[in-house]
Amino acid sequence: MMRIKAMVSAIVMASVLFTTAWINVVHASTPYEAYNYNYWEEAVASPAAFVPSRTVGGSDLGIEPFLEPNDMVIAPSGNIYVADTGNKRIVVIRPDWSLDRIIDSVEGIGAFGTVSGLYVDEDETLYIADSGLGKLIVLNKDGSVKLIIDNPQSDIIAAGFKFTPTKVAVDDAKRMYVVASGVFEGIMQFDTDGEFLGYIGTNEVKRDYYEIIWRLFSTKEQRSQMVLFIPTEFSNLDIDHKGFVYATNIDLNSPTPIKRLNPSGEDVLKRFGYFHVKGDIRFRASVGPSIFIDIKYLGDGIYSALDSNQGRIFTYDAEGNLLFIYGMHANQNGTFKTPVAVEYDGVNQLVLDRAKANIHVFKPTMFGELVLEASRLHYNGYSEEAVPVWQQVLDLNSNYDIAYIGIGRSLVMSKRNEEAIFYFKQGMERDQYSVAYKRYRREEMKEQFGTIMTTIVIAAVMIIGLMIWRKVRSKRQGRTATYSAGRDQAL
Structure with a gap:
């Protein structure tokens, strides 16, 4: 008996040690706390979707260390x-993380x-937005x-306009979409020859109606001191497979910091999730809301947005559901100081850090x-095939509401x-x-219609018969009573 108890104790102790070791390994590989938001907009713990794999800097490539890197893009070639x-x-870095070449002049x-x-x-054509030179440079392979x-020219461009491109994206028709500093009319659009086509996706400003009324009764001097209703600038953009533009803006009060613009410039981003597509739902007042400075389309309606304020990546599906969150500001490996760009190579996500001067790779x-x-x-219409996958997700996280919905x-x-x-209830x-x-109620009514109608008919017949x-x-x-009364009188 004592031997059995000792064996049980040893097994329990081994299990505890193994579990503790496993937990430590998980936490060691995820220096940040992974979480998501539930229906009540409460932050709840979640398994990490991406974990740090490696970091790559200039010295790892055998060249001078990076200095204030500002953007990153992965070509179709990898x-x-x-x-x-x-x-x-x-x-330029090869997919195996070896140096391909350096471009330092044009x-x-x-x-x-x-x-x-x-x-x-x-076509491996390289588009370079050089804000220092005020040029958009296009290089062949x-x-x-x-x-x-x-120096774009157009009747709708103000005189004395200084072209300062900061970000660029190109669709399949080779139309160029440029975010330029100081441009509040929207994203600038150019054709393949560099001709300016116009603006798309102007950011709307939410007006304070108290201030509008105050302007009506204020003096000229008072009006000159007021803040103008100027639309905010876009901060970054990306293009999906349909040619729609995903764009981010830096307005802290904007209810739509992420937009999906169709060719007409209308925002058609789906927002069918529990809450708005705006990053963190709850945050400390001292920290402030999410500020998106980059966005990457992952394919199949999925996109990731980089929050520079807290160093987090928020990933959404085509319907606006928040799939997962990861990342944070810190000094450990896998955390950021000044993240400036997020990319996706088909498997891993890459984040460029300006302050740390390296690329963080997350698997x-x-x-x-x-x-x-x-x-x-689900996006491609294979909802039935998605069910066993969602079941596996629930095995890993039973509180993952999106899996229940899927x-x-x-x-x-x-x-x-x-x-x-x-x-759906879960x-x-x-x-x-x-x-x-x-639908269930309608099906039940159809299924039970014959029984119900038969019951009603039988009940009706019985009631009529009873009546x-x-x-x-x-x-x-009545006849019996009359006969009895007459007989009594005769007697």
Whole structure:
């Protein structure tokens, strides 16, 4: 008996030690606290979707360390282009993290000024937004100059306008979308020849109506001291496979810090989640809300936005559901000081840190892989195939509401409304719950219609028969009573 107790104690102790070691390993690989928000907008713990894998700087490539890098882009070939702004160069890195080449000058221009934005298209054409030189430089794959835009002309551009491009993106039709400093009309659009086409996606300003009324009764001197209703600037942009522009702005009070602009410049971003697509829902007043400075489209409706305020990456699906959050400001490996760009190589996410002068590489965990896979399946119409994947997500995180909702939607499409009701209730999806409940109630009515109608008919026949029987009985009783009364009188 004593031997059995000793063996049990040893097994329990080993399990405790193993669990503790495993927890320590997980925490060691995730220096930040992973979390998400539930229906009540409460921050709840969540498994990490991405964990630090490695960091890469200039010295790791055998060159001079990066100095204040400002942007990064991954080409379709897998090459990584880094705007090493402080060193006035562009560093090209191969997918195996070896140095490919360094671009430090342009024929006919010379050295770079301040490279602040990069983009590479399918042809490996490189687009460089040089805010220092005030030029948008387009280079062919071999490094030769294809196009330079430095003084756009148009009737809608104000006289004396100084072109200062900061970010650039290009669609499949080779139209160039440029975020320029000091431009409040929207994102500048150019054709393949560099001709200015116009602005798209002007940021609307939320007006203070008290101030509007005050302006009506204020003096000229008072009005001159008031803040003007000037739209805010965009901070960054990316293009999806349909040619829609994902853009971020830096307005702290904006209800739409992320937009998805169609060719007409209208914001068509879906916001069907529990809360607005704006990063952190709750934050300390001393810290402030999320400030997005970069955005990356991951494909299949999924996109990640980089919050420079707290050093976090927020990833959303096509319907505006917040999938996961990771990252923070700190000094450990895998944390940031001044993050400026986020990229995606198809598997890993890369974050460029200006202050640390390196690239942080994050690899997905099993939880992150499953969430992305299920979201992609749902986006592409394979909701039924997504169900077992969502089930695996729930095995890792039973509080992941989006998984319940995803399973519920698939069940509704399969006309399994009774089961869908349970999952929508677990995921606090009220609208979909109502739809499933109405459909379930309609199905039950159809299924039981014959029984119900038969019951009603039988009940009606029985009631009518009872009424007839009572009437006949009443008449018989009346005749009996009359006969008895007459006989009594005769006697």
